[in-house]
Amino acid sequence: MSDAGPAAVDQKTLWNGAAGEAWVRGQDVLDAMLRPFEAMLAEAAARCRGRVLDVGCGTGATTLAVAEAAPEAECAGVDISEPMIAAAVAKAKAAGSSAQFFCADAQDHGFADASIEMIVSRFGVMFFRDPVAAFANLRRAAMAGGRLHVIAWRSADENPFMTTAERAAVKLIPDFPVRKAEGPGQFAFADATHVRGILEAAGWRDVSLMPVDVACEMPEPALRNYLMQMGPLGVVLNRADAETRDRLSTAVRAAFNRYVDGDTVRFDAACWTITARA
Numbered sequence: 001m002s003d004a005g006p007a008a009v010d011q012k013t014l015w016n017g018a019a020g021e022a023w024v025r026g027q028d029v030l031d032a033m034l035r036p037f038e039a040m041l042a043e044a045a046a047r048c049r050g051r052v053l054d055v056g057c058g059t060g061a062t063t064l065a066v067a068e069a070a071p072e073a074e075c076a077g078v079d080i081s082e083p084m085i086a087a088a089v090a091k092a093k094a095a096g097s098s099a100q101f102f103c104a105d106a107q108d109h110g111f112a113d114a115s116i117e118m119i120v121s122r123f124g125v126m127f128f129r130d131p132v133a134a135f136a137n138l139r140r141a142a143m144a145g146g147r148l149h150v151i152a153w154r155s156a157d158e159n160p161f162m163t164t165a166e167r168a169a170v171k172l173i174p175d176f177p178v179r180k181a182e183g184p185g186q187f188a189f190a191d192a193t194h195v196r197g198i199l200e201a202a203g204w205r206d207v208s209l210m211p212v213d214v215a216c217e218m219p220e221p222a223l224r225n226y227l228m229q230m231g232p233l234g235v236v237l238n239r240a241d242a243e244t245r246d247r248l249s250t251a252v253r254a255a256f257n258r259y260v261d262g263d264t265v266r267f268d269a270a271c272w273t274i275t276a277r278a
Helices: 006-015 018-025 027-033 035-045 061-069 082-095 131-141 160-169 192-201 220-229 231-238 242-254
Strands: 051-055 074-079 100-103 116-122 142-153 205-219 264-277
Touching (some): 006 018, 018 220, 018 231, 027 205, 035 116, 051 061, 061 074, 061 082, 061 116, 082 100, 116 131, 131 142, 160 231, 160 242, 192 205, 192 264, 220 231, 220 242
Parallel strands (some): 051 116, 074 100, 116 142
């Protein structure tokens, strides 16, 4: 997610524009939906006494949870998105948390060498332009024996909820943008062998990927805004006129009926828990 290169420019533009603003608007729903993962990372970091870094921290929920679970640690969150970092700072202030946040590209930010006890991330590490360079930079920032503990999505095929909107929309929009499987993007870490190769090439050791399937949910009234604002469909609808937005949102919403259980939307999230040591 460096400034250099087309993919990096796209990511920085995306997360400082429509995608970042959508996350800020929907942060309460999204944080509640992903809270099980936040809890996993907070538990993993609970015994830390040194510096903990949350990479791709978004609007800060995981960083704040880690800071609460590890009160003796010095917790910080980094993200490329200025609007999301601003929301995280406001959230920390409201909560009276000591967690700190800063806007930077973790791929090439000048972290203090060998100073971080643990690096965590909730779905924030799949967007690097050069993942080997990014994880090498993070490894240099970790102290000897420092731990990496991140969560990433497995494949799109294993996460049909996450691709329902675009699969429905592509039938209605002939030139709908198709995700690139190799990333950067949500499913860039789908292949375990590929991820292991990235981390080992970056100097991490004792690399482990464990599959985890987690039940997630959101209130049904929040579903329409979610599908209209998030992912590739959200980017397309952000540029569409009101009539097109209404027509598409109605058609795409029907594709989610199988996930609706009364007033609640339920789905399983297929992910990796990825750990390693510096």
